[in-house]
Amino acid sequence: MGRGKIEIKRIENTSNRQVTYSKRKNGILKKAKEITVLCDAQISLIIFGSSGKLHEYISPSTTLIDVLDKYQRASGKTLWDAKHENLSNEIDRVKKENDSMQIELRHLEGEDISSLNYKELIALENALENGLNDVRQKQMEVHSMFKRNSKILEEQNKELNFLMQQHLAEGERMLGQWI
Known part of the structure; x- marks a missing residue:
């Protein structure tokens, strides 16, 4: 006794649809593998489920690019x-x-x-020396900027101390007048 015919239409029940998808996907992947082995056919099968998940099979004797190139030549369609x-x-x-x-x-x-050969080693040495010179130059720039900033801060500190001494002297003079 054979199977009964089913009406081919979308399965409305999500759970039943997922089970059917999984079984039929596995079945078609199995058939693709079988036809590759039995008939020495070059197969490329790509399946995207409703969730967007990719399932694929490509015959071991080929690549996807080769199959797509053959398809493009045979069908005349530009991929x-x-x-x-x-x-x-x-x-x-x-x-x-x-x-x-x-x-x-x-x-x-x-x-x-x-x-590396001799010429490549010399070129590498020159590149490293140039890089080292650049690093030293940048280091000197940073050092001089640090010294310049230190002098500026020192001068500002002296100026603030002078102003503070003036305010203290002014405060003492004012306090002396009130007493």
Whole structure:
């Protein structure tokens, strides 16, 4: 005896709908894996549930990009254009630049320098010397600013002491007149 036919329409009960979704999602993922193994097919399956959660399966013998490229060629539909390709290339370029900068930073910190050749070591030494000179120059600027501020504070302190002495003398004179 076979299963009875069901009417294909939205399941109104939230709990029943979630159970059905979970079972059918697992079933379709299982079928995708089976067809990949049995028929050597290249499969890419992407499922977004009502909550927005992503479930995916991609055949081990391919990548999502390869499947999408094949789809684009076979269907004639444009999934992305030259602008997106340029953005992808720009992302790759920035990633490489970032990697390069991280390596350079490690070298400046004295790490991984055994792999550098003589010219690279000389360039690194020059960069470090220039950086050290910049730090010393900034240190001197801060030191002179500190000395200048100290002198200003010292002069202001003397001026305030003088004014305080004048007020005290004036107060004593006034007190002497009242007595």
